[in-house]
Amino acid sequence: GKKWTEVKDLTHELKDKVVLIRGRAQTIRAVGKKMAFVVVRERGFTVQCVLTVAQDVVSPQMVKFTTILSRESIVDIEGIVSVPAQSITGASQQDFCLDGGRCLVLVRGYCLLKVVLVEIQVRKLYCVNKAIPTLPINIEDAARSEVEIEKALQAGEQLVRVNQDTRLNFRVLDIRTPANQGIFRIQCQVENIFRQFLLSEGFVGIHTPKLIAGSSEGGSAVFRLDYKGTPACLAQSPQLHKQMSICGDFGRVFEIGPVFRAEDSFTHRHLCEFTGLDVEMEIKEHYSEVMDIVDRLFVTMFDNLNEKCSKELEAINRQYPFENLKYLRKTLRLTFEEGVQMLKEAGVEIDPLGDLNTESERKLGQLVLEKYGTEFYILHRYPLAVRPFYTMPCHDDPKYSNSFDVFIRGEEIISGAQRVHVPEFLTELMTYDLEKYGAPPHGGFGVGLERVVMLFCALNNIRKTSLFPRDPQRIAP
Numbered sequence: 147g148k149k150w151t152e153v154k155d156l157t158h159e160l161k162d163k164v165v166l167i168r169g170r171a172q173t174i175r176a177v178g179k180k181m182a183f184v185v186v187r188e189r190g191f192t193v194q195c196v197l198t199v200a201q202d203v204v205s206p207q208m209v210k211f212t213t214i215l216s217r218e219s220i221v222d223i224e225g226i227v228s229v230p231a232q233s234i235t236g237a238s239q240q241d242f243c244l245d246g247g248r249c250l251v252l253v254r255g256y257c258l259l260k261v262v263l264v265e266i267q268v269r270k271l272y273c274v275n276k277a278i279p280t281l282p283i284n285i286e287d288a289a290r291s292e293v294e295i296e297k298a299l300q301a302g303e304q305l306v307r308v309n310q311d312t313r314l315n316f317r318v319l320d321i322r323t324p325a326n327q328g329i330f331r332i333q334c335q336v337e338n339i340f341r342q343f344l345l346s347e348g349f350v351g352i353h354t355p356k357l358i359a360g361s362s363e364g365g366s367a368v369f370r371l372d373y374k375g376t377p378a379c380l381a382q383s384p385q386l387h388k389q390m391s392i393c394g395d396f397g398r399v400f401e402i403g404p405v406f407r408a409e410d411s412f413t414h415r416h417l418c419e420f421t422g423l424d425v426e427m428e429i430k431e432h433y434s435e436v437m438d439i440v441d442r443l444f445v446t447m448f449d450n451l452n453e454k455c456s457k458e459l460e461a462i463n464r465q466y467p468f469e470n471l472k473y474l475r476k477t478l479r480l481t482f483e484e485g486v487q488m489l490k491e492a493g494v495e496i497d498p499l500g501d502l503n504t505e506s507e508r509k510l511g512q513l514v515l516e517k518y519g520t521e522f523y524i525l526h527r528y529p530l531a532v533r534p535f536y537t538m539p540c541h542d543d544p545k546y547s548n549s550f551d552v553f554i555r556g557e558e559i560i561s562g563a564q565r566v567h568v569p570e571f572l573t574e575l576m577t578y579d580l581e582k583y584g585a586p587p588h589g590g591f592g593v594g595l596e597r598v599v600m601l602f603c604a605l606n607n608i609r610k611t612s613l614f615p616r617d618p619q620r621i622a623p
C-alpha cells in the first residue's frame with residue numbers, strides 16, 4: 147500500500163517531501179486559468195493545496211477540473227510540502243495551533259497573528275467521490291463562533307446562521323466542523339477514562355438487558371412496547387439488574403449502555419435516549435465509599451481531559467468559548483441541609499424536605515463557586531421522599547436518605563445512593579429476587595455521558611453532545 151499522511155501531521159519537518167493525503171475539498175478558488183487553491187479538510191484539520199500550471203506536472207485541464215469540483219467532495223492529493231515565505235519557523239509546538247493550514251500564534255492563549263504554516267504544491271489530484279453541488283450547510287459557516295458571525299454580518303458579509311434544527315437535520319455535514327470533531331473525541335475519552343479507572347479499581351464491566359418487563363426507575367417516563375404479546379418496556383436504567391449483579395457476588399460492577407426515557411420535557415438537558423455510565427458496588431461501612439469513587443473517578447477524568455485532549459478542547463473553545471472547569475483536588479461534599487441553609491442565607495427559600503429545581507440548583511452552584519471556588523461538588527443526604535423507591539433511608543433520621551447528586555456548573559450529572567438491601571423495606575423489589583438470597587450492603591450511581599461532556603465544555607444544549615440526538619420531537623436522522 148501507499149504511504150498516507152494525515153492533514154493534522156503536516157508540519158515543517160515534511161518540507162520538500164512528497165505526501166499523499168485524502169480529505170474533503172472545503173473551498174475551491176480559481177486564480178485565472180493557471181492557478182487554483184483547494185483547502186482540504188480531514189477530521190477538522192485543514193491544509194491549503196495549490197495547483198499551478200507547469201509542464202509535465204499540472205495541465206490547464208487539471209486546473210479546470212479542480213475548479214468545478216463540488217465542495218465536500220472527497221479528494222486524494224499527491225504533492226510536495228512547501229513552507230511559504232511568510233511562515234514562521236522555530237516556534238514551539240504549544241505556541242501555535244493549526245487552523246486551515248494556517249498557524250495561529252498564541253501568546254498566553256491570545257491569537258496574535260495568522261501565518262500560513264505549510265502548503266501542498268499539487269502534482270496529482272483525484273476525485274474519489276463527488277458531493278452534490280448544493281449543500282444544505284456550508285461547513286465554514288457552521289464552524290463560526292457567535293463573535294465571528296456578528297463581525298462578519300457587520301462587515302456586510304453574506305452569511306447564513308446555521309440553526310440547531312438545520313444542524314441536526316443534516317448532522318452528517320454538521321459533525322464535520324472542528325468543534326464537533328472535538329466534542330465527540332472528548333466524549334470517547336470520557337467513556338474510556340471511566341472504563342479504565344473502574345477496571346483499575348477492581349470493577350467488572352457488565353451488560354444488562356434493555357428490554358425489560360417493568361419500569362426500572364418507577365414513574366411514567368417509560369417507552370412501552372409489545373414483547374411477543376406481553377407488555378414490556380425499554381430500560382430507563384440498568385438499576386435493578388446492576389443491583390442483581392452485586393447480589394450475584396461480582397462485588398463491583400459498571401456498565402456503559404443506552405438508557406431510554408420517554409421524557410415529556412423539551413429542555414436543553416433531557417434526551418429520550420442517552421448513554422448511561424453506571425456503577426454499583428458493595429459498601430463495607432458507609433455510603434461515603436461510593437462518593438469516594440465519584441470523587442477520584444472525576445478528578446482523574448478532568449485531569450486527563452485537560453491534559454490529553456488539549457487540541458479538541460481548543461477546537462471547541464474557538465467556536466463555543468468557555469472557561470476551564472474549576473474543581474478541587476478533593477471534591478467538596480455538602481449535605482442537602484447545608485445546601486438549603488446556603489440558599490436561605492442568599493434569600494432563596496426552598497422546601498427543606500422537597501427537591502431542588504433547576505433554578506435553585508443553578509443558584510446553589512453559584513454560591514458554592516463563590517464560597518469554595520469549585521464548579522464540581524457533591525450534595526448528599528437528600529430528603530427520602532424525593533428519591534426513588536430503592537433508596538436507603540438514613541439510620542439516624544429516616545426523613546433523609548443515604549443518597550447524593552453531583553453537579554457541574556450548577557447542573558446535575560450524577561445521581562447515586564445506597565440501596566435498600568434488607569427485607570423490611572423491600573416490598574417492591576421482592577419480584578426481582580434482589581435480597582431474598584442474601585444481599586450485601588451496596589450502592590452506586592448513574593452518570594449521563596452527554597451531560598458530562600456538555601457541562602465540562604459549558605455547552606448550552608445536550609443535543610450538541612449527542613451524535614444523533616433523540617428528543618420528544620426528534621427520531622431522525
Ligand code: 4AD
Pocket residue numbers: 363382383384385407409415416417418420422424425558559560561562563590591592593594595596597608
Ligand atoms: O438521575 P437518574 O434518573 O438516576 C438513575 O438512573 C439511577 N438509577 C442512578 C443510580 O445509580 N442511582 O439518571 C442518572 C443520570 C443523571 O444524573 C443525568 O446525568 C442523566 O443520568 N440523565 C439524563 N441525561 C440525558 N437525558 C435525560 N433525560 C436524562 N435523565 C437522566
